[in-house]
Amino acid sequence: MNLTSFKSAKNYFAVYRSFINNSASSAMSFRLNFFLFILIDLSFLMVTLGTTDFIFNHISSIGNWNRDQMLFFITFVILVDWAHMFFLSENFWELSILIRTGQVDFIILRPLSPLFTLFFRHVRFACIFNCIPILSVLFYFGSRLHLALWQWPLVFFLAFLSLILMGLIEITTAMAIFWIQEGMGINFLRIQMQNISRWPDFIYKSFWRKIFIFFVPLLLIGSAPIDIIYNKNYKALLPMIAAIIILSFFVQFILARALRQYESSSS
């Protein structure tokens, strides 16, 4: 890394720290939101785990997985969802407003990558404490599966990769808002994509599995990391990293196209 890129990274880090500080102070103005976010995440956790648990009251396995394996998988995906909710989610909802009100003009003018300001500006600080119950459940099911101590750093590293992959897929999808202006539909589409990624790849029929691995790599978000954790199949890391690299270039390409056809409504 040369001196210029080091300075640039330092600069981005400082800006991101201010973004976090701003989001934190804004969140502190609506303290009830902290409570509501805890409630919503707890209900989500309970409903998702409860659904699977109820199903397992009538069967002994889904595919080759037993109850604990399935519940660990689901909690892992929920952890990635939480990180996505914390770091990225709010920016997708704001994007349409930025485009329609012409505020993207100011973002383009800043000496920062538009991608960075568009998708990392807001942090949903109100859900910061929600990782505690999710992590507790993850550790509980991890211990039931006898995960070794050395596997836990791997779990979190893979969760980090899953977050990047999920973020890239969603950023690519959200770019459509530049063309259709209204963001609600696209955001609903994003949520549906998240729903598809919340189940292991083997539940989908072969055709759809191929679509959601090679075309829109939603199933790599949860299934690839779990394959590595359960089966020590480190080869599963390759498609994940390949998808991240390809999508990173694709996002840059789409962003350039989106900004080229963006018509400022403020000027």
Place this chain on the structure above:
Amino acid sequence: MSHFSLGLAKWSVTIKTSWSNLLTYRLNFFLQVIGPSLVFFFIKYNLWWAIYNSHQGDTIKGMTFSQMMNYHVWALITSLIFRGYNSNSLAEDIRLGKISTYMIYPFNFWEHQTCQFLAFSSLQIFVSSVTFFILFAAGIVIFPTFSGVILGLSFSLLAGFLWFVIQYVCGLMAFWLEETWMIRVMTELVVNFLSGNIFPLELYPAKLTVFLKYTPFPYLAYYPIKMFLGQNDEIILPLIILLIWIGLFSLFASRLWKKGVCNYTGAGM
């Protein structure tokens, strides 16, 4: 023009306006209303397919895969008929001070919202009919009996009204809260789980099923589905309970509105 016909004209014009509002952004309408139900069905279809494939034996709690799918097709149809999202715009209207106009209009906020609901429901009956005929042509669903259609449709419309009132209550929370989408999402999560939309109530523990019968949840999926399927052991009691819940939520909404208006600051006035 008599008072009644004048009232009817107002309702009819508002319903027509709501139709054009809903259909202006067709892609959004599809992604917001139809898309989620279709994706939900797609996941359930694949999940149950995987479950039945790995299960030793043809049935789970007495249901074969095709019976389970038939149940879920009707879950899709009923959710298409009535699962609206009116609280979204309602909360925005309150937060941005748009409801001030309804205070001087000769057509109140509740009437306006109900017209929006009726417009949405009528549109959704068409969408769900098309969906049904596509699935019927594909051989995934069995055609119901005439009484099944009448009972199922009646229960679905009443359930739609209950869902509308629940959403209305969620939206009215905007008088006190900055964001109401969290309450809406939480309500949807709990309703999906306890209504029988994810799986039939037969799969729940027996004690929970008995308890749920007296809550509003199963009337938002399980009972309308069972009516369509013609598997209705009783009609009168579920109907009475459903009507009681509609009444209770309507009463609560009316109280909430009265209290909320006292809090209303009329932002932007």
